[in-house]
Amino acid sequence: MFLIYRLATVSHRSRVFVAIEVNGTLYELAAAYEAFKAARGRHDFFKARHNYSMLDLLEEWDLFDAVLDEVAAFLVEPGTDTSAYAYAEDEVSFLPPVYYPDKVLNAGSNFYDHSKEMGAAPPDTETQEPYFFYKGRKETLIGHGDSVRLTPRSGYVDWEAEIAVVIGRKAKRVDRKDAYNYVAGYTCYNDVSARDRMRRSNETFDYDWFSNKGNDTFGPIGPYILPRKFMPDMSDINIKCIHNGDVVQSFSTKNIIFDIPRLIETASSVTTLTPGDVIACGTGAGAGMAHGIKVGWNEMHKVFEHMYAGKARLLNAGDTIAVEIDGIGRLENKVVAATSEKLK
Structure with a gap:
């Protein structure tokens, strides 16, 4: 043992x-x-x-x-x-456990319960692939105990508790049945998001993942990496998000759409994964912007209307936000006010 x-x-x-x-x-x-x-x-x-x-x-x-x-x-x-x-x-x-990874890949809309609360129809896993977006490294990733700094570009900043995979072997075009052999371990991750920067209505491109997800300090991660051998069964791992002492997310990997082997298979078919790379697996139900509303499929616009009406539960300066994953640990961060200072 x-x-x-x-x-x-x-x-x-x-x-x-x-x-x-x-x-x-x-x-x-x-x-x-x-x-x-x-x-x-x-x-x-x-x-x-x-x-x-x-x-x-x-x-x-x-x-x-x-x-x-x-x-x-x-x-x-x-x-x-x-x-x-x-x-x-x-x-x-505590610093980010991998200080710093070459790549931080994030799976978007990858839990059935989160897709449902957002009014977004889930993808067909037989005919579609996972959706990924990049997140920054040095300026975006912060460690346990560091501060999430709000951005002056957004007044609607939200949390997303996630489990993240840390790659332990170079991987290219990996078959899903072999994917776990390339995993070193798992860590806690919070995909902090500027929700009002997510959509660009009536513009050339509908989604702006960079302004939504890529702000400085919007990637708390850690504090620990749990080696994969200590968590061999990933089918039902409980993940929680705690906002100012209240549990606002509590979901399980049993609701994941594209599982970890599928994520690694797809990501490695596009880019070579190298040791230390991070793949964040997506979040479950309980996002702050959907707090207090239930919608049907293809009714995401109602979630935005709800948020802009001031009915969502979002991050403010002085808040504490934490991610807890059974067996892996607790990632906790304070939220501080935005600054307009320029670097010299």
Whole structure:
């Protein structure tokens, strides 16, 4: 039986490092690995380096995945002195766990219950493919405990709790039956969205995913990556979103339209997936803009009318928004006011 552990990228006194979390304690991975080797008389079969970034681990995931089980067990053995490299959660700051991925792909409208609440007819999985959009990396992704900064371009900012896949092997034209072999693990994700920037009525293109989804800080992610082997069955994973203490989303992956293997198959048929890439799987029912209204198929316009009438539940400065996924963890962020300051 494996000892369950999770991985994170954290900073402590301005020093950034990968941590392995076991039983609620964070350990600096590079130091823990050195201590493990010394105790076991093991040779270093990885590239010599003073530290490991998450991308370093993921690029050699097949090797690290095996040895991390042993390191985790070593850390909790009686007599192991970890005082020089052990931290409590409140002693560190969390960064995006992959700091930074090459690509962040987001599956749009990928849960039946969310499609229903938005009045959007779901796609036919036999004849259609998943819909993806890109989200930014360095300016968009933020870690657990960081702040979502509202944008002056929108007064209707919403949440979308999601589970995200972290890729662990280079993947191109992967068949869905083999797709899980390319997954390193899973993490929490919040696809923060500027709803009034979603549609451009009477313009050349109806949808503006860039202005809707691509704002700075609109991609909270983390704090942990749970290795795939600890969550082998993805058919019924519960995902929650908590807004100011109220559970506003509670849904399951059993309502997903295109499952994870199908997402990987389609994405890898278009672009080469590389270790560290993130695929966010979409959100379920409970989006703030649809709070307090029920509509039929093809009645999305009524959801917008409802929102513009001030009846939706949306994000405001001072709010707290969190994503919780069974077995993976809790991602929590504060919301702060927009700023019009220019960078110099």
